[in-house]
Amino acid sequence: MMFLEVQKLSKYFPLKAGFLSRSKGTVKAVRSVSFQVEAGESYGIVGESGSGKTTLGRTILRLITPTSGKIFFNGVNLCELDPGMLRRLRRDMQMIFQDPHSSLNPRKTIIKSVGEPLVIHDHMRGRALRQRVQDLMEIVGLKKEHMYRFPHELSGGQKQRVGIARALALNPKMLILDEPTSALDVSVQAQTLNFLEALQEKMALTYLFISHNLSVIRYVCDRVAVMYLGRIVEEAEVNDLFDTPMHPYTKALLSSVPLPQARQPDTEILLEGDIPSPFNIPSGCCFHTRCREKIGPICESQEPEAVFTSSNHSVLCHLCG
Amino acid sequence: MKTEASILEIKDLRIHFDTFDGTAQVLDGCSFRLGKGDTLGLVGETGCGKSITAKAILGLLPVPPTRIVSGEIYFHSRDLLAVSEKELEKIRGNQIAMIFQDPMTYLNPVFSIEKQMIDVIRGHARHTHKTVSHKEAREKAIGLLDAVNIPNPGKRIREFPHEFSGGMRQRVLIAMALAGDPEILIADEPTTALDVTIQAQILRLIRELVERFRHSVLLISHDLGVVAAVCRRIAVMYAGNIVELTTIERIFENPSHPYTRGLLRSIPNLTRRGDNLVGIQGSIPNFIEPPQGCRFHLRCDHAMDVCRKVKPVLNDIEAEHRVACFLYESSWPSTSRPKEGIRSLP
Numbered sequence: 001m002m003f004l005e006v007q008k009l010s011k012y013f014p015l016k017a018g019f020l021s022r023s024k025g026t027v028k029a030v031r032s033v034s035f036q037v038e039a040g041e042s043y044g045i046v047g048e049s050g051s052g053k054t055t056l057g058r059t060i061l062r063l064i065t066p067t068s069g070k071i072f073f074n075g076v077n078l079c080e081l082d083p084g085m086l087r088r089l090r091r092d093m094q095m096i097f098q099d100p101h102s103s104l105n106p107r108k109t110i111i112k113s114v115g116e117p118l119v120i121h122d123h124m125r126g127r128a129l130r131q132r133v134q135d136l137m138e139i140v141g142l143k144k145e146h147m148y149r150f151p152h153e154l155s156g157g158q159k160q161r162v163g164i165a166r167a168l169a170l171n172p173k174m175l176i177l178d179e180p181t182s183a184l185d186v187s188v189q190a191q192t193l194n195f196l197e198a199l200q201e202k203m204a205l206t207y208l209f210i211s212h213n214l215s216v217i218r219y220v221c222d223r224v225a226v227m228y229l230g231r232i233v234e235e236a237e238v239n240d241l242f243d244t245p246m247h248p249y250t251k252a253l254l255s256s257v258p259l260p261q262a263r264q265p266d267t268e269i270l271l272e273g274d275i276p277s278p279f280n281i282p283s284g285c286c287f288h289t290r291c292r293e294k295i296g297p298i299c300e301s302q303e304p305e306a307v308f309t310s311s312n313h314s315v316l317c318h319l320c321g
Numbered sequence: 322m323k324t325e326a327s328i329l330e331i332k333d334l335r336i337h338f339d340t341f342d343g344t345a346q347v348l349d350g351c352s353f354r355l356g357k358g359d360t361l362g363l364v365g366e367t368g369c370g371k372s373i374t375a376k377a378i379l380g381l382l383p384v385p386p387t388r389i390v391s392g393e394i395y396f397h398s399r400d401l402l403a404v405s406e407k408e409l410e411k412i413r414g415n416q417i418a419m420i421f422q423d424p425m426t427y428l429n430p431v432f433s434i435e436k437q438m439i440d441v442i443r444g445h446a447r448h449t450h451k452t453v454s455h456k457e458a459r460e461k462a463i464g465l466l467d468a469v470n471i472p473n474p475g476k477r478i479r480e481f482p483h484e485f486s487g488g489m490r491q492r493v494l495i496a497m498a499l500a501g502d503p504e505i506l507i508a509d510e511p512t513t514a515l516d517v518t519i520q521a522q523i524l525r526l527i528r529e530l531v532e533r534f535r536h537s538v539l540l541i542s543h544d545l546g547v548v549a550a551v552c553r554r555i556a557v558m559y560a561g562n563i564v565e566l567t568t569i570e571r572i573f574e575n576p577s578h579p580y581t582r583g584l585l586r587s588i589p590n591l592t593r594r595g596d597n598l599v600g601i602q603g604s605i606p607n608f609i610e611p612p613q614g615c616r617f618h619l620r621c622d623h624a625m626d627v628c629r630k631v632k633p634v635l636n637d638i639e640a641e642h643r644v645a646c647f648l649y650e651s652s653w654p655s656t657s658r659p660k661e662g663i664r665s666l667p
Contacts (some may be wrong), residue, residue, distance in 0.1 A: 048516035155604045158366075185366035185543065190587035190600030212516070217587035219598065242591070256521035258546035260588050270525060271518045274486040298324040 001075050003039035003058070003206055008032045009069030011052075011059050015279060027278050029055040031230040032069070037223075039173075041238060042200065042207040044221030044238070046214060048253075050275050052230040053210045060208065061093055062086055073174075091121055096168035098179035100159035104151040110137075110162050111147040117169045127150045136165040142194065156187035164199070174206040181216060193220060195290065214257055218242050223312075226250050229278055229286040232306075236313035246315040248293045285318065327622035328537060329378070329417075329505055334392030336373060338608075339385055345608040349561040349616070351392075352635065360531060362548030362569075365558035366584075368605055370543045374558075375507050378539075379417060395450045396505075411448045415443070418498035422510040428482040433640040434493055438500065439460035444502040452571055461595045461637060465496040469526060488519035494525065499534070506536045512547060524550045536566035545588065549573075554641075557581045558583065560606055560616040567642040577644045579621045615647070621647055 011030040014023050029052045037043040038216055047053045058064045060071055062078050062284065063126065071078040073089065097103040103114050115133050117220065118124040124132060140161040151159055160180065167175055177243040180196070183187040211217050217224055218238055225235040245251045252269040259265070269288045276282055282289050284287060290301040298318050306314045307321050323569075336348035348370045355361050361369045378394055380401065394401040396412065404412075411617050423426045429437060439458040447452040453461075459478075466474035469492040482490060491511060499505060508527065512520040528551055531538055548555055548569070551603050557565040557580065565578040576582045583601035603620040606612050612619050618628040627647050629662050635643040638652050 019422035048518065157604060170637065186587045187366060187583060187601035188604065190589075190598040191602075193589070194598055194600065213589075214517070215589035215591040218591060252518060254591070256517040257591055258521070258524060258544065258550040259591060260549055260573070260585065262549065262573045264550055268521065268525075269522055274488055275516070 001256060002036045002072065004031075004037040004208070005070075005072040005073065006036070006060065007034050007070040008062035008072060009034070009056070009059060009074070010067045011055055011064060012067045015141050026284075028230050029278055029279055030066075031281075033173075033227075033230070034205065035232060036037055037206060037208065037237060038205055040200075040204060041223065042209055042221045044209045044211065044224040045227060046211060046217045046224060046253075047210060048275055050229070052225050052229040052278070054178055054210075054248040056227070057095070057178050057208060057210050060089070061095055061176055063095075091170040092173040094170065094172040094174065095176045095178065096180050096230075098162050100156060100163050100184050101151065101183070103163055104159060106151050109148055109150055110154075114147075114166045114169060115152075115163060118168065119164075121170055132169070133165075136168055136212055137197070139168060140165045150185075156184055157192060157313060160184060160192055161195075164196075168199075168203070172205070175178055176208045178208070178210045179212065180209075182211065182213065189216070196220065214242075214254065223224045226253065229276065229281055231286065231316060233287065234314070240310075240313055246309055246320055247287075247289050247317050248291050248312065248319070252290075252292070295319060327356050327359075328397055328483050329355040330393075330395040331374070331378070332393045332395070334374070334377060334394065335390040336370075336377060336392075336480045337388045337390050339388060339452050339479070340609070343609040346611055347561050347608055348377070350632075351558075351563055352636075353562065354565060355537050355539060357504075357537060358531075358535045358553040359554065360540065360553035362555045363539060363541045364543065364545055364555060364584075365547050366543060366605065369561075370561040370607075371543075371558055372509055375419065375539065375541055376576060378507065379413055379419060380406070410578070414498075414503065415445050415448055415501040415506065416503055416507040416538055418490075418501060418503035419496050420506065420508040423496045424487065424502065425434070425482060427494060428490060433479055433481050434485070435459065435462065435465075438465070438478070438493075438497060441497050441500045461500070465499055466493070467528070468499065469493075469496045471496075486519075487515055488522060492516065492526065495523075495530070499530070504537060505539065506531075506543070507539045509541045511540070513542070513544075520547070529550055535613075540610060545572075545584070549565055551629050557584070560611065561608070562616060562645060563635060564617065564645050565643070568642075571639075571642050575639075575642070577638060577642070578617075578646050579623050579648070580617050583620075594645075615645075623628075641665040656665055 003085055009030060012026040012028050012030050015025050015027055017024045033056060045056060055086045059066045062269050066079060080308055116313050118129055118132055119290050133147055137147060142158060142161055181192050184192060209221055221238050224238050224241050225232045228249050234250045245254055252271045257267045273290055276289060279308065284300045284302050285304050295318055304318045305314050308314050311321055332352050334348055334351045338345040338347055351374055367369050368415050389402060439462055439463045443453050448539060463474045463478055466478060471477055471489060471492055477658040484587050485493060512523050540548060541552050552569060555570050556563045559580045565581045576585050586599040587601060589598060601620050606616055606619060614630045615633050617630040618624040625647060633645040635645045638644050
């Protein structure tokens with residue numbers, strides 16, 4: 001049994017506008033996404049803005065109700081659970097958000113923010129609560145006196161650690177990390193990434209790591225899925241994906257990253273134009289409007305199926321079919 | 322340093338902000354020069370003073386709370402800190418132009434691109450006492466949009482900012498910056514709000530424009546990769562100081578300041594998985610009561626006694642490579658060594 005299994009998950013948002021909120025169509029944020037995550041693994045989801053990676057993360061947590069598809073968490077389908085059961089299962093899945101500043105209530109002290117899940121789920125109070133929060137602060141490398149401070153008294157990196165402490169409060173099995181380091185400076189990012197890695201080992205956590213930063217994904221993850229316009233276009237083991245990318249989009253994405261080195265490689269693949277709107281997704285292969293390796297009318301008319309180029313490497317492209 | 326005439330020279334710039342909690346010393350003696358056709362990248366983390374430096378050059382800092390405590394900013398041979406606001410207005414855009422981080426904030430949503438660009442072009446013309454007709458300005462605007470690779474500029478010029486994508490808006494802003502035919506282009510995090518594939522397009526555009534028009538560029542970024550893709554020289558800033566100033570080649574071959582080394586060790590590698598990230602312990606200091614001596618000493622693995630007392634200044638350690646760190650004291654000229662008396666203070 002897989003730890004987390006997502007089957008043909010889709011999320012469409014109705015777009016309403018104008019008089020009497022008439023429906024103007026749908027924004028297809030996540031389209032028929034399937035993947036599996038093993039226990040203890042770090043699974044990375046990478047994509048540009050508008051690729052649907054955040055919606056996917058939130059849908060897996062059932063913060064957003066999916067339009068169709070199934071999510072199996074330890075064999076239980078999250079889409080069919082009643083609210084009470086779902087709440088109990090949510091203990092095992094926690095989320096860490098991108099912006100540590102806006103995910104903490106500015107009017108609550110750290111002990112209140114971190115302790116809130118404990119009060120709600122375990123009805124903890126008084127000394128027990130204080131002790132547990134203090135332990136959590138220790139785990140994330142903050143001091144006891146930070147407990148009684150307000151978010152504005154902490155630095156960005158410290159606030160992100162508070163967010164992590166809050167997520168750990170209920171001893172979850174899985175963490176969904178949505179761009180956990182993109183609001184941080186690189187030197188603090190390095191500290192946080194190392195800390196997350198040590199934490200995973202210590203607490204036997206499974207990570208679903210969502211990021212637009214390819215180098216961070218490479219550093220943290222075991223397997224990676226590349227998303228484009230709501231679909232996973234390529235999925236592979238991390239070294240496999242970064243060393244031998246197959247999908248034209250992945251190739252372009254990897255070559256777009258400016259490298260911190262003196263000589264820039266001259267193999268840059270420059271994509272033309274912008275990512276199309278998820279409101280109006282191109283026909284056939286959704287990447288054909290920007291693809292430099294288009295093979296013909298088939299790309300415009302027929303949606304490609306996932307092809308396995310090796311046992312662990314799947315690509316959504318007619319080229320590889 | 323090369324002997325080419327510098328068109329912009331900043332000397333010992335010190336800027337303080339008056340706040341309710343005290344005086345924040347945000348820029349603490351920053352000096353560098355920019356030559357003709359030179360491309361200099363200013364790199365550092367949040368709060369190190371990169372944007373403040375850029376804004377100070379154009380006189381865009383609000384006074385108060387800003388106090389420019391000391392320093393000079395020479396543009397050709399004029400001190401920009403001494404000229405009148407009216408003079409400065411003629412320089413802004415015409416001779417020194419700026420591209421900002423978030424293009425939507427700098428475009429007016431209620432006017433078409435056409436209206437905004439024509440205003441800019443005619444405004445620049447007024448400052449140089451020329452008259453440009455509406456039609457001429459429009460033609461020039463279309464030409465500029467074409468130069469920044471906006472497809473179908475004749476039609477798109479009539480559109481409004483919200484009809485452009487993020488990358489296209491940044492192109493419009495670059496076109497506006499080029500309108501006055503400036504000598505210096507200051508780009509403050511020009512690609513931070515953009516996706517990587519779009520960032521690659523904009524960086525290539527900036528590279529091509531620099532080659533074509535021979536602008537001098539001051540590029541501000543927190544991303545060493547972005548600077549490496551565009552610039553020839555680099556200045557690494559930390560807490561209001563330039564700690565290392567050298568060429569792109571030397572910064573990667575021989576990073577010398579402990580902060581630069583820490584920064585490079587903090588960046589995850591895209592092309593290879595392997596070495597663990599090291600990071601830099603601690604976080605940036607408080608600017609109201611900054612550490613004595615070298616502002617980096619609290620986070621530095623090599624901190625010595627002298628670092629806690631005396632502030633190091635930029636000194637040559639090799640050709641075109643200046644570092645502000647006492648580790649390299651032995652290679653300094655004798656005049657810039659701190660006196661023994663200071664070193665033996667308790």
